[in-house]
Amino acid sequence: xxxxxxxKEKVPLAQVIFDNIFFLLILGIxxxxxxxxxxxxxxxxxxxxAK
Numbered sequence: 001x002x003x004x005x006x007x008k009e010k011v012p013l014a015q016v017i018f019d020n021i022f023f024l025l026i027l028g029i030x031x032x033x034x035x036x037x038x039x040x041x042x043x044x045x046x047x048x049x050a051k
């Protein structure tokens with residue numbers, strides 16, 4: 001009886017996320033791309049206009 005109760009125990013969300021290797025791969029690619037794109041746009045916007 002105790003074994004059946006343990007099997008029905010809900011898996012924590014963090015464990016589900018960290019167990020999904022493809023999600024971690026996509027996250028590892030998307031986060032730097034977004035960060036460096038925003039950083040680059042801010043750098044371009046901060047360049048003074050030529051006179």
